[in-house]
Amino acid sequence: MSSPRKTSPESVRRVACVGAGVIGGGWVAHFLGGGYDVTAWDPAPDAEARLRRLVDAAWPALEQLGLAPGASPDRLTVTGTLEEAVADAEFVQESAPEKLELKRELLAKLDAATPAGVVIASSTSGYPMTDMQTAAATPGRLVVGHPFNPPYLIPLVEVAGGEHTDPDAVDWLSRFYESAGKSVITMDREVPGFIANRLQEALWREALHMVANGEATVADIDRSITEGPGLRWAVMGPMLTFALAGGEGGMAHMLDHFGPSLKSPWTRLEAPELDKELYDAVVTGCDDAAAGRTVADLVGERDRGVIAVLRATGRLPGTGAA
Numbered sequence: 001m002s003s004p005r006k007t008s009p010e011s012v013r014r015v016a017c018v019g020a021g022v023i024g025g026g027w028v029a030h031f032l033g034g035g036y037d038v039t040a041w042d043p044a045p046d047a048e049a050r051l052r053r054l055v056d057a058a059w060p061a062l063e064q065l066g067l068a069p070g071a072s073p074d075r076l077t078v079t080g081t082l083e084e085a086v087a088d089a090e091f092v093q094e095s096a097p098e099k100l101e102l103k104r105e106l107l108a109k110l111d112a113a114t115p116a117g118v119v120i121a122s123s124t125s126g127y128p129m130t131d132m133q134t135a136a137a138t139p140g141r142l143v144v145g146h147p148f149n150p151p152y153l154i155p156l157v158e159v160a161g162g163e164h165t166d167p168d169a170v171d172w173l174s175r176f177y178e179s180a181g182k183s184v185i186t187m188d189r190e191v192p193g194f195i196a197n198r199l200q201e202a203l204w205r206e207a208l209h210m211v212a213n214g215e216a217t218v219a220d221i222d223r224s225i226t227e228g229p230g231l232r233w234a235v236m237g238p239m240l241t242f243a244l245a246g247g248e249g250g251m252a253h254m255l256d257h258f259g260p261s262l263k264s265p266w267t268r269l270e271a272p273e274l275d276k277e278l279y280d281a282v283v284t285g286c287d288d289a290a291a292g293r294t295v296a297d298l299v300g301e302r303d304r305g306v307i308a309v310l311r312a313t314g315r316l317p318g319t320g321a322a
């Protein structure tokens, strides 16, 4: 059993982010924009410079989303050790590489160094917490908090505890993320890949099969979503979208009408062999699609586009649908 939580989810002011790459850096930006004091630690020699560049690049998007009073990049402290990063933390977000043994050891170290009762979340994309919490002395406070890239812009975070996680740590984390401006799905069990990655993975496998078989180019695949279902999905999920495909008969008509085609061999759920040919085709296809735009150009383009969608669908402060 973990110690009682000292800080309520709504009164947290100091957050530690451990691992500060794409996702950890995105979390840092999110929490800075929310007016938190953030400490960060990452063992890479160039981590601090990389992190500060990421925060600077994200700041225009954070300004458009609406900064909390007092929010500033100056409230980021990059520490020399993991222990310093978490010493005064009221919440810890771990975003180290997706390697099971590394996560196990790191979560045990974080557990040993973090004040008692403080919840520690892992950004893992797919490991169940049950498998990651095995080496920790007080595993009850370890919870999965799975974000989407970039965490400062995409609202969703999926929360799930492991076999040895205290239910109150799961509740605390969900309330904390909500008060930090996230849209939270709290899962009552550990589903491999959680919810959204299961769905993304199915699409990703089919896309790779189509490239491998020469059925579609990388550009065709991207356009098929951005000019097609992707436009609807930003407004309604795949279920309600399909219910509308049933017209006035709704989902029942949709199932009666198209249910039999579920048995047609449209999809190949086995992953394709990621051989060199497929690897090169996907990488080259993405380079061609970028057409000379740098990663920073594409990040800016994506951020502006997502903000425009959030604004258009009433999901930014002050843009609530009438």
Ligand SMILES: NC(=O)c1ccc[n+]([C@@H]2O[C@H](COP(=O)([O-])OP(=O)(O)OC[C@H]3O[C@@H](n4cnc5c(N)ncnc54)[C@H](O)[C@@H]3O)[C@@H](O)[C@H]2O)c1
Pocket: 018, 019, 020, 021, 022, 023, 024, 041, 042, 043, 044, 047, 095, 096, 097, 098, 102, 106, 123, 124, 125, 126, 146, 147, 148, 149
């Ligand atoms: N990239 C995504 O779209 C995405 C989305 C959601 C979740 N995630 C998850 O977030 C986590 C981080 O992924 P990423 O994409 O940011 O990877 P990344 O490679 O960009 O960053 C990982 C960072 O961890 C640092 N690191 C290495 N060893 C470490 C250690 N022992 N302790 C702390 N930090 C260490 C690295 O220096 C690097 O800066 C992974 O668990 C990943 O599955 C990634």
